[in-house]
Amino acid sequence: MKRVLLFLACTIAGAGMVAAQNQPIVLRVSTLLDGKGHALHDTAVVIEGDKIVRLDPHATGRVYDLRGLTVMPGWIDCHVHISWHFGPDGKNAGQGVAKNESPEQAFLEIAGNAWDTLMGGFTTVQSVGAEADAPLRDAINRGEIPGPRILTAIRPLSGGGRGNRSPEQIREYVDQDKAMGADLMKIFASESIRTGGKPTLTQEQLNAACDEAKKDGLRTLVHAYGVAVKMSVLAGCTEVEHGMLMDPADLKLMADHGTYFDPQAGLVQNNYFDHAKEYLGTPGYTEEGFDAMRKVLPSDVAMIKQALATPGLKMVFGTDAVAGAHGRNAEEFIYRVQQAGEDPMRALVSANSLAAESLNLQDQIGSITPGLQADIIAVDGNPLTDITAVRRVVFVMRSGTIYENHVSERGRMFRR
Numbered sequence: 001m002k003r004v005l006l007f008l009a010c011t012i013a014g015a016g017m018v019a020a021q022n023q024p025i026v027l028r029v030s031t032l033l034d035g036k037g038h039a040l041h042d043t044a045v046v047i048e049g050d051k052i053v054r055l056d057p058h059a060t061g062r063v064y065d066l067r068g069l070t071v072m073p074g075w076i077d078c079h080v081h082i083s084w085h086f087g088p089d090g091k092n093a094g095q096g097v098a099k100n101e102s103p104e105q106a107f108l109e110i111a112g113n114a115w116d117t118l119m120g121g122f123t124t125v126q127s128v129g130a131e132a133d134a135p136l137r138d139a140i141n142r143g144e145i146p147g148p149r150i151l152t153a154i155r156p157l158s159g160g161g162r163g164n165r166s167p168e169q170i171r172e173y174v175d176q177d178k179a180m181g182a183d184l185m186k187i188f189a190s191e192s193i194r195t196g197g198k199p200t201l202t203q204e205q206l207n208a209a210c211d212e213a214k215k216d217g218l219r220t221l222v223h224a225y226g227v228a229v230k231m232s233v234l235a236g237c238t239e240v241e242h243g244m245l246m247d248p249a250d251l252k253l254m255a256d257h258g259t260y261f262d263p264q265a266g267l268v269q270n271n272y273f274d275h276a277k278e279y280l281g282t283p284g285y286t287e288e289g290f291d292a293m294r295k296v297l298p299s300d301v302a303m304i305k306q307a308l309a310t311p312g313l314k315m316v317f318g319t320d321a322v323a324g325a326h327g328r329n330a331e332e333f334i335y336r337v338q339q340a341g342e343d344p345m346r347a348l349v350s351a352n353s354l355a356a357e358s359l360n361l362q363d364q365i366g367s368i369t370p371g372l373q374a375d376i377i378a379v380d381g382n383p384l385t386d387i388t389a390v391r392r393v394v395f396v397m398r399s400g401t402i403y404e405n406h407v408s409e410r411g412r413m414f415r416r
Ligand SMILES: [Zn+2]
Pocket: 079, 080, 081, 128, 320
């Protein structure tokens, strides 16, 4: 008898929970940035399943009181290396499994990067090329581990040296990437800035890469310095990464061609400087390379100031986050506002609707719009008046699921 009663009690409690689960989630907000440059006040965002269904200040349901915070769409980082991590010896282990670690160790680190990135307020990232990205993307999509939505290039295309391919071979390489499940193509058209940034592909090779990708329905992100910037624009590629040492006239050329531009204002450089011990001596990282990075940083910030003053130039948000930077992607907002003088609202939009447009996902993410995915975050403070508020992410929802909530239903903050 007792057992039956207990069973009944459980069933009733269970039914109550199911009813609550079926109610819409209601986020009460006092300040809402819509991701497109507008601030709304004293309303509520209503979420059903994984989607935003409407804004309605009178809505009822499962209420989360986010008043007193600044609520906005989850951020989008257009350029990360999500699999880069430090190995068991503390040194840069690169993008996959390092010699001194097991695959299990590497994949726990990589899954940790995904978790840190999501907790930092980034609900979508574009990872520009490592084979480890694909299984991570797929595990997150299946709901097996938490992380941001990942788009990946899986395998970048490099030119020069051993990577030299004919235009025909480049087209085959692009087609193979498409078949491997790449979401985009990442193309290295220049050497690293640490070795001078010289072009590594001819115009003909770059034309073949970006043309074939377009035919395959893949966007093209081109790592380009100096003259390679102009070459990428002329080849019809989608987006230029980095861009240092370019002719200033190329900023207008990008604007005229609608080429997205993704420079880095400070996070990735300072992450290298802060972790010099972990990077120096690992492949690609020398003292001379670090000196080269230090030397070009002021001109990089000057270039971003010029980019901001270029009418019509679509400057997206991309950090180039590597080991040590995952979860701290939002620091880039602070560099852009404090070092390059960007308007805070513009910087935030560059990681919301503009970034979504650059990924061709504007119908799914990047703004608080009915019908879009419920990717919503809240920060403690107002980033429009104090950009460092982006460090204080206290609420993270992705596709309608709450992953982080340091706010009680009465609106009291729980500090970490
Ligand atoms: Zn990169």
